[in-house]
Amino acid sequence: MQDCSFTAEYQEHSFSFWNPATRTKSEALLSFRNYAKEKNNCKFAFGYDNSTDTYKMVLLCLKRDGELIATTVKVFTLGDNVWRDIDCFPVELVYHRSLMFARDKVYLNNSINWVVRHRYYCHLKNLTVEKFVIISLDMRTETYTQLLLPRCCDEELTGAATLSVLMDCLCLSYDFNKTHFVIWQMKEFGVEESWTQLIKISFPILLKDFKSQEFNNDSLFLCPRLMPLCFSKDGDTLIFAINLLDQAILYNLKNNRATRIKSTNKIWWSAAKGYVESLVSTS
Structure with missing residues (x-):
């Protein structure tokens, strides 16, 4: 659970560890100050080190310098209660809107994984799958591995690629040419040759119940x-979050039909995360 307070000089982020299975919550025992003069964009990730039965927080600080982004990475281990610096990302990043705003990280297989656009392809204007790479941070060793995305095509992306976990597998999804939504599945984690196209759905089917003007008030993304x-x-059946409050999509693979669903709970479906029960203490 995260809380954030503001002053003219800095933002202070504080956290508590909450375990719904044991109904226990730690005190607000860690905090991080992001000073305005440093102009950092802070992104936090939560993971579990199964070698020590320990929860960890990862802080990724992004600082834009023209088209390039400098990174600083810190780790907080529950029990140690201090932020530690670790190696920064092994590739230089190129600025892309989604890198600053989108939920581009997932936890899987004792690692936190980000999909990022790297410098090697920054001179190319059209945005294709090959211009992204997955950075995987091992929670035990706190070292990185780079994973290539599917290399079978040169499809042009309308937006950035996004990571998710479906059926306990790492998945990559993106908007292809504003006509289809594509999902690839890495059937064996860490094995690039195991990428398999899972689904390719046309947008007219997925968005048949929506009108384009519904997204005009979205300050970050002016499209679905x-x-x-x-x-x-x-x-x-596959559930999709969408960038509209209290709304999601149910897609039936058998009959290729999508249904818009609404909630009155005032929740952002896009903020939902998978949950695995654990009895590991948060104290």
Whole structure:
């Protein structure tokens, strides 16, 4: 659980660790100050080190310098209660709107994974899958691995690629040419050859119940932005979050039909995360 307070000089982020399974919550025992003069954009990630049964927080500080982004990475281990500097990302990043705003990280297989645009392709104007790379941070060793995205095509992306976890597999999704939404699945984590195209759905089917003007008040994305959340147990239905408050999409793979669903709970579906029960203490 995160809280944030503001002064003219800095933002102070504080956290508590909450375990719904044990109904326990730690005190607000860690904080980080982001000073305005440093002009950093801070992104936080939560993970679990199964080698020590320990929760960890990862802080990624992004500082834009023209088209390039400098990174600083810190780790907080529950029990140590201090922020530690670790190596920064192993690639230089190029600024892309989604890198600063989108939920581009997932936890899987004892690692936190980000999809980022790297400098090697920054001179190319059109945005294709090959211009992104997945950076995987191992929670045990606190070292990085780079994973390539599917290399089977040169499809042009309308927005950035997004990561999710579906059926316990790392998945990559993106908007192809404003006509289709595509999901790739890495069937064996860390094995680039195991990428398999899972779904390719036309937008007229997914968004048949929506009108374009509904997205005009979205300050970050002025168009529909989809995020796959989870499959049903039988694998027939996929839930998509969308960048509209209290709304999501149910897509049935068997009949290729999508249904718009609304909630009155005032929640952002796009902020939803997968939860695995654990009895590890948060104190």
